[in-house]
Amino acid sequence: MSLERIKIESLARVEGHGGINVTFDEGKLKKVTVDIHEGPRLLESIAIGRSPSEVVSLACRTCAICTLSHRYAALRAMEKALGIEVGPKVQLMRDLMHCGEMIESNALHVFLLALPDYLGFPSAVHMVPDYAEDVQAGLRVKRFGVRLMELTSARPIHGENPVIGGFGRYPSKSELLKFKYAAEALIPDAERGVEILRNMRQPNYMEEGMTFMCTKPAHDRYGWVGDRILTSTGEEFNGWDYRKLTNERVVAHSMAKRSRYKNKPYMVSALARFNLLGERLEAEAGEHFRRCYNLSWIRNPMYNNVAQAIETVWALEEVPRLVDKIIAIEDDPDICMPSRDKGAGSAAVEAPRGTLYHHYEVAADKVVGADIITPTAQFLDMLESHIRVAARNLIKEGDTDDIELKLEMIARAYDPCISCATHLVRVKGL
Numbered sequence: 001m002s003l004e005r006i007k008i009e010s011l012a013r014v015e016g017h018g019g020i021n022v023t024f025d026e027g028k029l030k031k032v033t034v035d036i037h038e039g040p041r042l043l044e045s046i047a048i049g050r051s052p053s054e055v056v057s058l059a060c061r062t063c064a065i066c067t068l069s070h071r072y073a074a075l076r077a078m079e080k081a082l083g084i085e086v087g088p089k090v091q092l093m094r095d096l097m098h099c100g101e102m103i104e105s106n107a108l109h110v111f112l113l114a115l116p117d118y119l120g121f122p123s124a125v126h127m128v129p130d131y132a133e134d135v136q137a138g139l140r141v142k143r144f145g146v147r148l149m150e151l152t153s154a155r156p157i158h159g160e161n162p163v164i165g166g167f168g169r170y171p172s173k174s175e176l177l178k179f180k181y182a183a184e185a186l187i188p189d190a191e192r193g194v195e196i197l198r199n200m201r202q203p204n205y206m207e208e209g210m211t212f213m214c215t216k217p218a219h220d221r222y223g224w225v226g227d228r229i230l231t232s233t234g235e236e237f238n239g240w241d242y243r244k245l246t247n248e249r250v251v252a253h254s255m256a257k258r259s260r261y262k263n264k265p266y267m268v269s270a271l272a273r274f275n276l277l278g279e280r281l282e283a284e285a286g287e288h289f290r291r292c293y294n295l296s297w298i299r300n301p302m303y304n305n306v307a308q309a310i311e312t313v314w315a316l317e318e319v320p321r322l323v324d325k326i327i328a329i330e331d332d333p334d335i336c337m338p339s340r341d342k343g344a345g346s347a348a349v350e351a352p353r354g355t356l357y358h359h360y361e362v363a364a365d366k367v368v369g370a371d372i373i374t375p376t377a378q379f380l381d382m383l384e385s386h387i388r389v390a391a392r393n394l395i396k397e398g399d400t401d402d403i404e405l406k407l408e409m410i411a412r413a414y415d416p417c418i419s420c421a422t423h424l425v426r427v428k429g430l
Contacts, residue, residue: 019034020032020033020034020387020407020408020411021033022387022391022407024395029388029391029392029395032384032387032388032391033384034380034383034384034387034411043058043059043061043062043370043372044370044371044372045370046058047059047360047367047370048367048368048369048370049366049367049368050366050367051365051366051367052078052081052082052164052360052362052365052367053163053164055074055078055360055367055370056071056074056075056078056163056164057158057160059071059073059074059358059372060074060158060159061158062372062374063374063417064157064158065105065108065352065417066101066105066351066352066353066356066374066417067101067157067158067159068097068098068100068101068149068153068159068162069098069101069349069350069351069352069356070351070356070358070372071153071159071162072094072097072098072162072225072349073347073348073349073351073356073357073358074347074358074360075094075162075163075164075347076225076345076347076349076358077345077346077347077358077359077360078164078345078360078362079164079165079336079345080343080344080345080346080347081342081343081344081345081360081361081362082164082338082339082340082341082343082345082362083338083339083340083343084164084165084336084337084338084339085336086165086166086333086336087333087336088325088329089170089326089329089332089333090165090166090167090333090336092322092325092326092329093152093162093167093170093326094162094225095223095224095225095318095322096148096152096319096322096323096326097148097149097152097153097159097162098224098225098349099145099148099315099316099318099319099322100145100146100147100148100149100151100152101145101149101351101352102145102224102311102312102315102352103141103142103144103145103148103312103315103316104142104144104145104146104148104149105145105352105353106270106308106309106311106312106315106352107138107141107142107145107190107193107312108138108142109305109308109352109415110138110193110197110305110308110309110312111124111134111135111137111138111139111141111142111193112124112135112138112139112142113412113415114197114305114308114412114413114415115127115131115134115138115193115196115197117405117408117409117412118196118197118200118305119131119196124138133192134192134193134196137189137190137192137193138189138192138193140186140189141186141189141190141312141316144179144182144183144186144316147179148179148319151171151175151179152167152171154168154169163335164335164338165335165336165337165338166333166334166335166336167332167335168335170326170332173327176323176326176327177323177327179319179323180319180320180323180324183316183317183319183320184316184320186316187284187313187316187317190309190312190313190316191284191288191313193309193312194288194292194306194309194310194313197292197305197306197309198288198291198292198306202296202300202302202303202306203302203406203409204296204300205389205390205393205394205397205399205406206300206301206302206386206387206389206390206393206410207296207299207300207389208299208385208386208389209298209299210232210265210266210267210298210299210301210382211231211232211233211261211264211265211266211267212231212232212266212267212268212271212272212275212276212298213229213230213231213232213245213261213266213267213268213272213276213354213355213378214229214230214268214272214273214276214277214350214354214355215227215228215229215230215239215348215349215350215355216228216229216230216236216277217277220280221280221282222273222277222278222280222281222282222285222314223277224273224349224350225348225349225350226239226348227239227347227348229241229242229245229348229355230276230277231245231261231266232272232275232276232298239346239347239348239357240346242346242348242357242359242373245259245261246259246261246357246373246378247259247260247261247263248373248377256376256377256380257373257377258377258380258381259373259377259378259379259380259381260381265379265381265382265384265385266378266379266381266382267301267354267379267382268353268354268355268375268378268379269301269304269307269353269354269375269379269414269415270304270307270308270311270352270354271297271301271303271304271307272354272355273307273311273350273354274289274293274297274307274310274311275297275298278293281310281314282317283314283317284313284317285310285311285313285314285317288310288313289310292306292310301382301383301386301410301413301414302409302410302413304413304414304415305413308352308415341362341363341364341365342362342363342364342365343361343362344359344360344361344362344369345359345360346358346359347359351374351375352415352417353374353375353376353379353414353415353416353417354375354376354378354379355375355378356372356373356374356375357371357372357373358370358371358372359371359372374417375417376414376416376417379414379416380416382414383410383411383414383416386410387407387410387411390406390407390410391403391407394406
């Protein structure tokens with residue numbers, strides 16, 4: 001069997017519209033590209049000349065899936081630019097809303113997008129006759145995440161309650177306790193995803209070494225927010241220096257920019273967070289991590305699925321802790337006002353798919369500079385590299401059956417956020 005070209009025109013079960021092209025020349029691998037078909041959003045240009053509060057509301061519309069991660073990063077960057085320091089209750093509330101997004105997004109990916117691949121189904125709908133309880137468990141966890149986002153941000157998508165300097169409204173004690181008990185009750189549902197994936201054999205035909213990056217929490221616990229950036233090469237950077245880490249560039253075959261660190265691909269993701277911070281995990285999530293972790297986690301992107309499943313458990317365990325701390329602070333703080341009308345600020349938060357950067361420059365209370373670097377734009381080169389290794393190894397071993405699915409599974413393991421998905425695969429040259 002000779003193979004000239006593999007063309008996956010549209011990746012299925014990912015957020016967005018992208019494809020994969022693998023080209024061979026006389027049986028040898030010639031070229032691999034992950035193509036992003038969607039046009040640029042131009043939000044950075046739209047931000048220029050607008051007020052900081054308006055830009056925060058624009059920034060969260062970068063993505064409906066990662067809406068609160070974008071808002072969180074924009075808020076932190078704007079507050080640094082404007083000289084605002086928020087108090088502990090504001091920080092705890094923001095961490096709580098962040099849990100909602102992580103739970104919703106991770107549950108969506110693990111139960112509805114990734115598990116069908118492992119269990120041999122084309123979609124989660126087709127899983128229902130044999131795995132109804134698992135699909136229902138995933139939907140319950142996902143629904144809880146959406147409701148928590150709605151509680152903290154006032155809407156399930158693009159919520160406006162988190163504002164520069166604080167929150168417009170704080171939930172009542174009874175509302176918070178309702179979510180605390182619901183989170184505790186849902187932990188067994190989230191653990192279903194961990195157990196299914198833990199007992200699945202992960203394919204290894206794409207394995208190669210990776211460099212990982214993530215934010216370093218200010219405390220000694222696991223977390224998603226910090227002003228320092230960790231790398232698996234043993235280096236640590238101030239988040240202000242994010243451009244030295246990301247080194248964005250344009251490639252001809254994609255509408256998305258690409259990033260490299262020291263001219264090499266790198267990965268940001270739940271897998272990156274676990275490789276760098278996994279030993280900090282506590283309680284049941286920590287136990288799951290120690291049972292599941294092995295040295296393949298530093299070479300195999302398929303373990304990102306397992307990391308997301310465990311991270312969902314951690315987030316559900318974190319919700320009660322945050323609720324108790326929020327309730328303990330009885331008074332709702334006023335919104336902090338800016339101490340200046342000009343300045344510059346950079347901030348990083350961990351979105352579901354990895355480290356997200358926002359940078360703003362403000363003058364006379366108007367934004368004069370903006371820069372947003374998303375996780376997907378950072379790991380696309382690494383994704384291409386893993387698909388290249390997989391294609392080379394599969395052809396070498398003569399394992400070309402279902403090769404499109406095998407390559408798609410690698411892409412889905414990264415959980416790329418492009419925007420909305422279609423389902424069309426076409427292979428040429430078989």
